[in-house]
Amino acid sequence: MTATTTPGRIGGGLLDPKQLWKSLPDALLKLNPRTLWRNPVMFIVEIGAVFTTVLAIGDPSLFAWLITIWLWLTVLSANLAEAVAEGRGKAQAATLRAAKRDTMALRLAEWTPGQDRTRYREESVAASELRQGDVVYVEAGQTIPGDGDVVEGIASVDESAITGESAPVIRESGGDRSAVTGGTKVLSDRIVVKITQKPGESFIDRMIALVEGASRQKTPNEIALNILLAALTIIFLFAVVTLQPMAIFAKAFQGAAPDTAALNADGISGIVLVSLLVCLIPTTIGALLSAIGIAGMDRLVQRNVLAMSGRAVEAAGDVNTLLLDKTGTITLGNRQASEFLPVEGVTPETLADAAQLSSLADETPEGRSIVVLAKQDYELRARAEGVMPNATFVPFSAETRMSGVDLTDRRIRKGAAAAVMKWVRENGGHPTEEVGDTVDAIAGSGGTPLVVAEHVEGQPARALGVVHLKDVVKAGMRERFDEMRRMGIRTVMITGDNPRTAKAIADEAGVDDFLAEAKPEDKMALIKKEQEGGRLVAMTGDGTNDAPALAQADVGVAMNTGTSAAKEAGNMVDLDSDPTKLIEIVEIGKQLLITRGALTTFSIANDIAKYFAIIPAMFAGIYPSLDALNIMRLSSPESAILSAVVFNALIIVALIPLALRGVRYRPSSASKLLTRNLWIYGLGGIVVPFVGIKIIDLIIQGIF
Numbered sequence: 001m002t003a004t005t006t007p008g009r010i011g012g013g014l015l016d017p018k019q020l021w022k023s024l025p026d027a028l029l030k031l032n033p034r035t036l037w038r039n040p041v042m043f044i045v046e047i048g049a050v051f052t053t054v055l056a057i058g059d060p061s062l063f064a065w066l067i068t069i070w071l072w073l074t075v076l077s078a079n080l081a082e083a084v085a086e087g088r089g090k091a092q093a094a095t096l097r098a099a100k101r102d103t104m105a106l107r108l109a110e111w112t113p114g115q116d117r118t119r120y121r122e123e124s125v126a127a128s129e130l131r132q133g134d135v136v137y138v139e140a141g142q143t144i145p146g147d148g149d150v151v152e153g154i155a156s157v158d159e160s161a162i163t164g165e166s167a168p169v170i171r172e173s174g175g176d177r178s179a180v181t182g183g184t185k186v187l188s189d190r191i192v193v194k195i196t197q198k199p200g201e202s203f204i205d206r207m208i209a210l211v212e213g214a215s216r217q218k219t220p221n222e223i224a225l226n227i228l229l230a231a232l233t234i235i236f237l238f239a240v241v242t243l244q245p246m247a248i249f250a251k252a253f254q255g256a257a258p259d260t261a262a263l264n265a266d267g268i269s270g271i272v273l274v275s276l277l278v279c280l281i282p283t284t285i286g287a288l289l290s291a292i293g294i295a296g297m298d299r300l301v302q303r304n305v306l307a308m309s310g311r312a313v314e315a316a317g318d319v320n321t322l323l324l325d326k327t328g329t330i331t332l333g334n335r336q337a338s339e340f341l342p343v344e345g346v347t348p349e350t351l352a353d354a355a356q357l358s359s360l361a362d363e364t365p366e367g368r369s370i371v372v373l374a375k376q377d378y379e380l381r382a383r384a385e386g387v388m389p390n391a392t393f394v395p396f397s398a399e400t401r402m403s404g405v406d407l408t409d410r411r412i413r414k415g416a417a418a419a420v421m422k423w424v425r426e427n428g429g430h431p432t433e434e435v436g437d438t439v440d441a442i443a444g445s446g447g448t449p450l451v452v453a454e455h456v457e458g459q460p461a462r463a464l465g466v467v468h469l470k471d472v473v474k475a476g477m478r479e480r481f482d483e484m485r486r487m488g489i490r491t492v493m494i495t496g497d498n499p500r501t502a503k504a505i506a507d508e509a510g511v512d513d514f515l516a517e518a519k520p521e522d523k524m525a526l527i528k529k530e531q532e533g534g535r536l537v538a539m540t541g542d543g544t545n546d547a548p549a550l551a552q553a554d555v556g557v558a559m560n561t562g563t564s565a566a567k568e569a570g571n572m573v574d575l576d577s578d579p580t581k582l583i584e585i586v587e588i589g590k591q592l593l594i595t596r597g598a599l600t601t602f603s604i605a606n607d608i609a610k611y612f613a614i615i616p617a618m619f620a621g622i623y624p625s626l627d628a629l630n631i632m633r634l635s636s637p638e639s640a641i642l643s644a645v646v647f648n649a650l651i652i653v654a655l656i657p658l659a660l661r662g663v664r665y666r667p668s669s670a671s672k673l674l675t676r677n678l679w680i681y682g683l684g685g686i687v688v689p690f691v692g693i694k695i696i697d698l699i700i701q702g703i704f
């Protein structure tokens, strides 16, 4: 992809200070308690800051004001993290809005497929007036007025407004490349589009809401973590509150110890209690949690993937099995007729003629390619539907795996070998051995054989021959599947095609397993089976027949080129329509989970370390024996507390880049990763505060 629509990524780990500055107004707005209460940890800090502000006004001192200022800065840092994360989507939303200009649409009344356009009543309406089910006509140079499926014709479309990709794409009726998006532009030819969107709920609308974070909801893991953080906060609140009677008691017994601003005969000052509390509660992760989630979604957007649910992004990090469909996902998907192979006694022309006749109204790419090949090899002229008034066309369905035509005294079918042979038998015929051999040969090479058969009234049905549909495995598939294996993900190809073709393609592409002759309900059943025992399943697909499976999967990635039904059913859409994108989606999911885990570990280790940094300094005057623990030798209790509060605020800002960029992920086993991160972030979390607080203490000492 190109990154024309995506705002600059935060590279190299360093945060552009300009971004912090630009997000400052948003961060200030987030101080509003009505929005902040959603983040319990930071909400407590804000209450604490209000409290110390009141105390500082009542009994002003430099110490009181410094603490108060830094407490407010702590809340502001958290808001800044979230605002910076959100700010990146806003630029993209602006680009998308530009594509949303209101256009005029040419609506067709009483449309039926295959008819000459001049027969319809046409009316020009504003795009915003269009309703679900309306049929519109769009030609070269015009903007597509709404989301829908192409029901007639083929056109090249410029989708750069949403994908950022300037190369035009083909959109055509019938197949799995039929979905078009409102706001994109037809470059050549003309198409008839059936609108599928509800007014005001267009794909671009949803994209805007998504990149702006307006529709973001907390994910299950995030909610669970929030509850844990709130619980920790309450525990520390008790710990701090019970410190007070202890302090008063100790002070009474050790009356000789000198009073300090932190501790006198009345106990610990309110300012110090609040400071202690803020230092102990998990402010680091509390401040960064939501930014981590937003950044995860944003990383997907950068890769042209729209995740409609945060839950799916999380699930992606834990996926065990990936199901892919064959045609159009593993293969290029424009299965083209390449050869007519008749049985003995039938001329190639007869076969080509029958195949063409049965495909005249078949709007699938396969059907159209048969019409074209017959025309080109045998100069058979495609007969227009209007010229054959007695013909009833039988459209292709994934259930029957056949399509065809019924004429007055002759019926023709073409389709999957098993389906057509069954049809021949049911109509009194015997499929010849020869068809079987031809079918096997084509399938063995990875091609799709379509058997053509006819049933003339009064005679037994008979197979006329086989059409060879050629398809090509996309480049680089094997390497990507190897990579998935290293990540511990099993890949399974599912296809409506026969087992032989399936095996040939599966071997060539290097998937772990395959399921052939799968009907939509079989795909569903396979997913449900895989999900048993808590395994998470991802699925990529593009066809209408993939829709139920996409909805059932934990991560359902619909190709943007696919049908509207598929895009509606999945919980992610890949604008690049690249099935191996799932590797990146899984990586981003894992990165999200790892980043959250690492920063939680760091945050909690950090808080515990702070406890040991401050408490000895505070009580050293009273309990000389505690002096042994006072390894940091901070200059005074006040300085110790102020240093801890300053450090607590600065560490949030320091970690914003990591929260946004994410902790690096390399394919390796989950347990190895966990141990490694526990070491780095756990140990780091313990050591960093000691060093940081000491440095700040020295600076404070230097100033005063």
Ligand SMILES: Nc1ncnc2c1ncn2[C@@H]1O[C@H](COP(=O)(O)OP(=O)(O)OP(=O)(O)O)[C@@H](O)[C@H]1O
Pocket (backbone or CB within 6 Å): 325, 326, 327, 328, 362, 364, 366, 367, 396, 397, 398, 401, 402, 403, 414, 415, 416, 417, 448, 449, 450, 494, 495, 496, 497, 498, 543, 545
């Ligand atoms: N237009 C058509 N007319 C008749 N038969 C068709 C047509 N298109 C496909 N078939 C047959 O029906 C079978 C099932 O098609 P279906 O679209 O369900 O699956 P597929 O495209 O082969 O696999 P996938 O699920 O990977 O997309 C094909 O393998 C082919 O034999």
Ligand SMILES: [K+]
Pocket (backbone or CB within 6 Å): 278, 279, 280, 281, 282, 283, 284, 607, 648
């Ligand atoms: K803290």
Ligand SMILES: [Mg+2]
Pocket (backbone or CB within 6 Å): 176, 327, 496, 543
């Ligand atoms: Mg298909």
